[in-house]
Amino acid sequence: MIDKAERLLAVKSVKPTSVRILVLAHLLKDAKAQSLKDLEVSLYNTDRSSIFRTLKTFEEYKVVHSIDDGSGMMKYAVCAEGCNCDPKDLHYHFYCTNCSLTYCLLDNPIPIVTLPENFKMHQANMVIKGLCDKCP
Amino acid sequence: MIDKAERLLAVKSVKPTSVRILVLAHLLKDAKAQSLKDLEVSLYNTDRSSIFRTLKTFEEYKVVHSIDDGSGMMKYAVCAEGCNCDPKDLHYHFYCTNCSLTYCLLDNPIPIVTLPENFKMHQANMVIKGLCDKCP
DNA sequence: CAATGCCATGCAACCCGATTGCAAAGGTTA
DNA sequence: TAACCTTTGCAATCGGGTTGCATGGCATTG
Ligand SMILES: [Mn+2]
Ligand SMILES: [Mn+2]
Ligand SMILES: [Zn+2]
Ligand SMILES: [Zn+2]
Numbered sequence: 001m002i003d004k005a006e007r008l009l010a011v012k013s014v015k016p017t018s019v020r021i022l023v024l025a026h027l028l029k030d031a032k033a034q035s036l037k038d039l040e041v042s043l044y045n046t047d048r049s050s051i052f053r054t055l056k057t058f059e060e061y062k063v064v065h066s067i068d069d070g071s072g073m074m075k076y077a078v079c080a081e082g083c084n085c086d087p088k089d090l091h092y093h094f095y096c097t098n099c100s101l102t103y104c105l106l107d108n109p110i111p112i113v114t115l116p117e118n119f120k121m122h123q124a125n126m127v128i129k130g131l132c133d134k135c136p
Numbered sequence: 137m138i139d140k141a142e143r144l145l146a147v148k149s150v151k152p153t154s155v156r157i158l159v160l161a162h163l164l165k166d167a168k169a170q171s172l173k174d175l176e177v178s179l180y181n182t183d184r185s186s187i188f189r190t191l192k193t194f195e196e197y198k199v200v201h202s203i204d205d206g207s208g209m210m211k212y213a214v215c216a217e218g219c220n221c222d223p224k225d226l227h228y229h230f231y232c233t234n235c236s237l238t239y240c241l242l243d244n245p246i247p248i249v250t251l252p253e254n255f256k257m258h259q260a261n262m263v264i265k266g267l268c269d270k271c272p
Numbered sequence: 273c274a275a276t277g278c279c280a281t282g283c284a285a286c287c288c289g290a291t292t293g294c295a296a297a298g299g300t301t302a
Numbered sequence: 303t304a305a306c307c308t309t310t311g312c313a314a315t316c317g318g319g320t321t322g323c324a325t326g327g328c329a330t331t332g
Contacts, residue, residue, distance in 0.1 A: 017298095017309065036289075047311045052290075054309095068206050070261055072319095073289065092249055097258065111247055113228055118269035122233065125206055125263045133254035153280060153327095172318075183282045188319075190280095208290090209318065 001025040008078075012061045019046055023054045024063065024078070033067050033075035033093070033102035069095040069102045069127050077104050092126045098135035137161040144214075148197045155182055159190045160199065160214070169203050169211035169229070169238035205231040205238045205263050213240050226260050232268035239268065 005024035009016040026042055027034060036055065040048050055076050058064040062085050067075040083089045092105040110126055141160035145152040158179055163170060166178075172191065176184050191212055194200040198221050203211040219225045228241040246262055 015308085019310070049291080049312080050310050068204065070204050094251065094255060103252075105249070105251070108249055113241070113244055113264060115230065115241070115264070115266075116239075116269065119230060120266045121264050122266040124265060125261070127261045128249060128251070128257050129260060130251075130256045130258040133252065151279085155281070185283080185320080186281050 001029045004028055008063065012063050014057060014061045014063060019050045020054050020057070022046060023051055024058070027064065027076065027078050031078075033069070033077040033104065035071075035073040035075050037073060067093050067102055067104075067127070068125050069093060070129065071095065071100060071102075075102045077102075080104075080106060087121065087123065090124050090126070092128055094132065095127055095129045096132035096135055097129055098131055101132060103132065137165045140164055144199065148199050150193060150197045150199060155186050156190050156193070158182060159187055160194070163200065163212065163214050167214075169205070169213040169240065171207075171209040171211050173209060203229045203238055203240075203263070204261050205229060206265065207231065207236060207238075211238045213238075216240075216242060223257065223259065226262070228262045228264055230268065231263055231265045232271055233265055234267055234271035237268060 002021060002025050005021050005028055006016050008024060008028075009020060014020060022043055023039060023046075026039060030042075036048065036052055039051050039055075040046075043051065055064065055066075058076070059066055062079055062083065064076045065079050065083070065085055067077060069075055079085065079089075090110050092108055092110060094103040094105055096102075105128075110124060113121070115121060138157060138161050141157050141164055142152050144160060144164075145156060150156060159175060159182075162175060162178055170178075172184065172188055175187050175191075176182075179187065191200065191202075194212070195202060198215055198219065200212045200214050201219070201221055203213060205211055215221065215225075226246050228244055228246060230239040230241055232238075241264075246260060249257070251257060
């Protein structure tokens with residue numbers, strides 16, 4: 001995962017510092033959307049603000065995208081290959097209200113929504129809430 | 137608006153106290169989604185926590201629904217007539233990144249999303265972000 | 273009417289995720 | 303080596319949301 005992280009950082013032109021490699025490797029390893037706190041707990045000897053700023057950098061360089069799933073904590077997930085975080089790359093997210101896991105539903109494109117006259121869409125945050133397949 | 141608020145509270149079986157009438161009248165008057173802070177500023181002689189608890193009560197009794205538009209503040213909007221806050225009453229919301237207004241897009245039903253096997257949808261928060269018709 | 277009980281309200285304090293200021297550490301370049 | 307820029311760690315702060323507690327208002331009961 002370390003190698004994979006380093007390669008991905010190179011592709012995205014982000015300088016591969018130690019914190020960045022660790023954070024990205026962890027996001028790649030547990031292939032689920034993770035919060036700042038999740039990462040803080042997992043990388044317990046790395047400072048929270050460093051992880052925070054790393055995530056901001058990752059967002060800026062389209063390494064990860066953030067998901068506001070309504071849980072109160074922003075979640076971060078590695079962007080799929082080819083993703084540029086454009087409207088066309090938008091996808092649904094599913095938040096399990098039981099286990100708190102957040103999933104990227106990459107298979108369903110989000111539909112074109114007919115907006116009122118002269119409204120322009122730039123981004124979207126589409127979250128479906130319910131129970132995942134591992135929860136009762 | 138005061139009358140309308142009192143009538144609506146009666147319909148929803150919520151005891152019409154002074155704070156509740158004021159809050160609901162204000163939500164009805166400015167027919168847009170408003171945050172706790174918005175209401176706090178408008179009803180400057182009413183306590184924040186009272187407004188907060190009023191909004192919680194309104195949610196519980198399906199008087200209003202809340203919208204997490206990603207602005208960092210929860211927004212509240214009066215439910216349309218006949219709304220029971222069931223999945224069938226879900227609708228898109230539009231958040232203008234310029235003027236920070238949040239609109240209920242009541243005309244577009246949200247589509248049925250094909251979920252992975254054994255995932256069950258209970259709720260959803262669908263927010264489209266961009267520019268509204270009053271913004272450049 | 274007085275006593276009781278319940279719910280709503282106001283105020284202050286707290287919680288917690290997010291964010292920032294600042295100095296030290298690392299690495300790069302001249 | 304010296305100057306410079308970026309990253310990191312630590313501590314403090316911010317801000318929306320939430321809660322504990324005492325008071326107030328109102329209705330019910332005796
Ligand atoms: Mn995703
Ligand atoms: Mn709405
Ligand atoms: Zn689950
Ligand atoms: Zn606007």
